Amino acid sequence: DAGITQSPRHKVTETGTPVTLRCHQTENHRYMYWYRQDPGHGLRLIHYSYGVKDTDKGEVSDGYSVSRSKTEDFLLTLESATSSQTSVYFCAISAGRGAGDTEAFFGQGTRLTVV
C-alpha cells in the first residue's frame, strides 16, 4: 500500500470554527490532492499541489485553503466550517510527470461533520 496517512480520521466540529486536515506521505511523490466525496457528486477536487509551496485550485475550492511546506505534508484548512462542508475528505498522491502519466493513490479518508 502507498504510504499515505490522513489525520484525523474522524472529526466533529462546530459551525464557524477553523479546521485543519493533514495528509502525510512517505513515497516522495510530487503531486498531492485533496478531494471531497459526497453522495451523487463523486470525488471532487478541492486543491492540489505540484511541489513544495506550489498549489492550485480545483473544482470546489471556495472556503478551503491549503499549504505544503514539505514534500511529505499537505494540509487542508477549512477557514470557517459550514454544514455544507460536512463530507468525507480524501488525500491522494501521484508520482511522475503529472496525472496524465501515473495513477493516484488514496489515503484512508477523513470523515468530517460540521454541526
Add this chain to the structure above:
Amino acid sequence: QKEVEQNSGPLSVPEGAIASLNCTYSDRGSQSFFWYRQYSGKSPELIMFIYSNGDKEDGRFTAQLNKASQYVSLLIRDSQPSDSATYLCAVGRGNQFYFGTGTSLTVIP
C-alpha cells in the same frame, strides 16, 4: 456536461457471471484512464489503468479503451461476492484526475 459519466446502477450479477461496467468521457485530450474499486466506508483502490486503445487484461479484470468513441469499460470475469463494491472510472489530463460518480455492483451468491 460532466467530464466523466457512469451509469450509477445498481448493477446486479450472479456469482460466476461477467460484470460489465461502462464509462464515457467528454474531453478528447484525456490521456490516461483508470478504474478504482471502493468498498463502503473505505478509500478508492486502483484496479486497472490503461493508456492506449484496445484491451488490457489483469487476472479476472479487463479494461477496454476506445478513444474515438471516448469510451472506457471494465469487465470482471467469474464475478465473486467480494467484488461487490462501487467502481469509479477516472481520467487523467494534464496534472489532474477527473472521476465519475461510480457504479454500484452487487454479486449475488
